[in-house]
Amino acid sequence: MIYLTKVEGAETSTSIWSAISRLYSKLSTNKVMHLHCQLRSMKKGTMFMREYTMKIKEVCDLLATCGNFIYDIEQITTI
DSSP: OOOHHHHTTOOSHHHHHHHHHHHHHOOOHHHHHHHHHHHHHOOOTTSOHHHHHHHHHHHHHHHHHTTOOOOHHHHHHHO
């Protein structure tokens, strides 16, 4: 449920979507730490390379949504 106070004062659809995005993209510190741990411990195993790289990208994208950007070199190092 979206609380009206979170979007109060927003005059355009862009500002409303920005407020909603900020509201739902915040991740807890524990979740961020878990995602970093998941990224560092990820193994290819029997996955196809495309599937493996997509999983890495998914974790990096989740981290980016909360302001914890992962640089390309870190993604490459993980692979």
